[in-house]
Amino acid sequence: MKISKRSGKEGSMKRPGIKSAMKITLFVLFAVFVVAGIMKEEVWSIISNATLICYSCIGIK
Amino acid sequence: MIFGKIKRIWWQITGVILFNVPFIGPNHFAFLPIPVLNCYACPLAQGACPIGTIQHFFVIGAIPFIAIGALGIFGIMAGRFYCGHLCPFGFFQDLIGRISRKKYRLPHWVGYGKYVSLVLLVIILPPILKEPFFCTLCPAGSLEAGIPIVTGAWIQSEFGTADIFGSSFGILSMVGWWFWLKIGILGGLIALTVVSRRPFCRTACPLGAILGLFNRISVFIHPPAEKEKSGKPYRLKECPVHITHPKDVDSHNCIKCRDCVSS
Numbered sequence: 001m002k003i004s005k006r007s008g009k010e011g012s013m014k015r016p017g018i019k020s021a022m023k024i025t026l027f028v029l030f031a032v033f034v035v036a037g038i039m040k041e042e043v044w045s046i047i048s049n050a051t052l053i054c055y056s057c058i059g060i061k
Numbered sequence: 062m063i064f065g066k067i068k069r070i071w072w073q074i075t076g077v078i079l080f081n082v083p084f085i086g087p088n089h090f091a092f093l094p095i096p097v098l099n100c101y102a103c104p105l106a107q108g109a110c111p112i113g114t115i116q117h118f119f120v121i122g123a124i125p126f127i128a129i130g131a132l133g134i135f136g137i138m139a140g141r142f143y144c145g146h147l148c149p150f151g152f153f154q155d156l157i158g159r160i161s162r163k164k165y166r167l168p169h170w171v172g173y174g175k176y177v178s179l180v181l182l183v184i185i186l187p188p189i190l191k192e193p194f195f196c197t198l199c200p201a202g203s204l205e206a207g208i209p210i211v212t213g214a215w216i217q218s219e220f221g222t223a224d225i226f227g228s229s230f231g232i233l234s235m236v237g238w239w240f241w242l243k244i245g246i247l248g249g250l251i252a253l254t255v256v257s258r259r260p261f262c263r264t265a266c267p268l269g270a271i272l273g274l275f276n277r278i279s280v281f282i283h284p285p286a287e288k289e290k291s292g293k294p295y296r297l298k299e300c301p302v303h304i305t306h307p308k309d310v311d312s313h314n315c316i317k318c319r320d321c322v323s324s
Contacts, residue, residue, distance in 0.1 A: 019278065022278065023137060023278060023280055026133065026278075027134065029133070030129070030130045030131075030132075030133030030137065031134065032130070033126045033127070033129050033130030033133065034127055034134070035130075036126045036130075037125070037127030040126060042118075042123075042125070042126055042127050043092045043127065045117070045121075045123075046091065046094070046109050046117075046127060047091040047092050047109075049101075049109070049113070049114060049117040050091035050092075050101040050108075050109035050110075050114070051087065051088055051091050051101075053102060054101065054113065054193075054202070054206065055235075056192055056193050056194075056196040056197045056202070057100050057101075057102035057113070057193075057196045057199065057202035057207070058102055058206050058207045058210055058211065058232070058240070059197070059202070059203060059207045059239055059241075059242070059243035060232070060235045060236065060237070060239065060240060061197070061237065061239045
């Protein structure tokens with residue numbers, strides 16, 4: 001099987017198990033990020049930032 | 062598969078309604094960083110713009126755990142699928158692009174501009190300047206927040222009507238040259254969109270840069286796999302991001318619209 005130089009796609013298709021494990025690992029990692037954020041009570045900071053008038057977004061300095 | 066049965070334009074209309082629901086009042090989903098570029102200063106916006114949220118945390122000197130985690134999960138699930146199907150600003154560019162069928166091809170290297178935008182305008186400058194610097198230039202902010210709020214304030218001052226968005230107080234007196242610079246950026250982008258395909262998504266969108274990193278490893282929606290299954294060649298002539306080489310399908314520029322594989 002010819003392996004693509006630009007994407008390496010054919011080569012990576014040979015080991016789908018590694019790819020699936022990588023996806024699961026990344027998913028768990030990002031889920032941990034979300035849980036860490038919730039535990040740090042980041043949600044309130046996100047809400048207050050998103051509900052205040054954003055002068056930068058409007059274009060007022 | 063549901064993605065093949067529903068036309069993309071219906072997904073996009075759904076995206077506009079979903080992230081800008083006018084009839085349920087204030088932003089009830091302000092806690093949730095969404096995977097599309099929809100300005101949270103828009104009077105109708107639902108959800109938090111992830112780029113604005115990330116900058117806000119960098120400005121206050123904190124790490125945006127929830128925004129990074131949410132974007133990572135959205136990316137792992139479907140990569141840039143959201144850009145092609147749900148993003149209101151992408152839909153706006155698609156509509157403007159219909160004005161002219163003659164399109165000029167942007168050079169391939171400009172696709173990396175979105176990473177410059179991400180690193181410079183979203184990560185490096187906000188903590189130094191103590192303001193969300195990408196937002197101060199963002200054309201989506203001009204379109205969805207600047208124009209409606211300033212127009213509402215102007216109508217209020219000229220005709221004495223009620224404060225339409227409840228946020229117009231004193232806005233007109235604060236409008237200065239930076240507002241007009243932002244309008245100029247939006248105008249330039251609209252002009253570019255007429256003659257090229259989705260220029261902002263390909264060259265400057267930091268959200269597209271983040272989600273694009275997950276394109277090849279996302280769990281769902283892979284046009285190359287669908288093409289292999291169908292056995293038909295790609296139809297790249299109408300690609301909304303001007304991908305011309307089959308190896309670039311599913312690359313960081315690909316918005317997973319599936320126009321190249323759907324019959």
